Amino acid sequence: MDVALIAGQTPLLSDRLDLSVLYQEYASDDQVYQSKIKDLHRRYTHIRRTRPDGNCFYRAFGFSYLEALLDGGPELERFKEVSLHSKDDLIKQGFTEFTIEDFHNTFMDLIALVDKRPLVSELLATFNEQTVSDYVVVYLRLLTSGHLQRENLFYQHFIEGGRSVKEFCQQEVEPMCKESDHIHIIALSQALNVSIQVEYMDRGEGGSTVTHVFPEGSNPQVFLLYRPGHYDILYK
Template sequence: MEAIMAQQDRIQQEIATSILLVSDRQELSVLQREYAAEDTIYQLKIKDLHKKYSYIRKTRPDGNCFYRAFGFSHLESLLEDSKELQRFKAVAAKSKLDLVNQGFTEFTIEDFHNTFMDLLELCEKQPGLSELLGSFRDQSVSDYIVVYLRLLTSGYLQREHGFFQHFIEGGRSVREFCQQEVEPMSKESDHIHIIALAQALNVSILVEYMDRGEGGTVNHHVFPEGSEPRVFLLYRPGHYDILYK
């Protein structure tokens, strides 16, 4: 059994590493070819998505896709929006101190924070999209961004533990949940992670949920509720990609 599991892991790794961390922007119609023509549920849902979106940018399915998709999508939007860039940069700059005040060790989070700030400074220089894409395709830079976004998510969940405790199953504390499900790389993200990151950075995220549910429409959810979304993500069980209008 273990040998089979190990082989599965290896196959997964090979699939994962052969896919770019963040792809080029593609026509949304690429989704149609991913499912059989007779897969009516998904084909109808893709048709429904087409009413609102024209393009998709894919991320590597490695368990970090939510953070990578969010990070790239938001920073890409900042290239066109200097006002939001300045607001976001101020929040990001202060965020390290917030984490340290919460008990995170400064020297363990410093490098991740610096990489995050370097990328925001790159955005200020208004580079071409290819430079930002290059940073997100560079495994070490990209993973440092993911780690920092995970730390911010963990920090927010723990600060607001009174609220989030009700959503955590299995009798775990918020702190235990963060140590097991939020901070480690490759751990998949759920509603609770999205709510926390959206609130921590004050960036609104809309997620389109494409699953096997009945009815040919795709349901979406905005985090936090009632806000004006800046980041649009497509969720398919276990995976997030970026959507564009």
């Protein structure tokens, strides 16, 4: 589908919807997906859709985590500190201050908004502003790239095609609209020390989704649904 058409028809993030909307997306006799949605419905109640533009993982993660921080507490204070110092960490790695400063400022402004305990609707409206939302996506991509390159000896084993970690980051992580895979999720969860649970729903065998927690064994703070090429937010 044409990107401009998608943008015209779909918000960056939808309102919170009853999970039952998923049943209507597949034919009623599509037993594979219908049974997996039923399984998902036993564990989750709602979904929030993201625009399918290649940035959906970062947008879903960013909103879901900040929404979870609206209650405040020590986790918000920890995240503020990590985020504040993250720009200097990237600069030490060789990222140019002037190319990342605006993205970092927007990121910190959004955290400052969360610190004021706004309504979810206000956070959602801010996240649906294209510039703000895209700047947050860019900064999360930079944090992912920074972590991959810091830990390049570990991640090099997972990169195919004879590319270096730096080349992989320049081609598959930093550019907008590039889709995300396990390696991106692991890197971002470790860069920010935030646990992410992803429910994988595809045509694979079995009547249930496949659950992965990043890092393994951690206590999830963000819940996402993955269908081939796309991520949405889940709610228990």
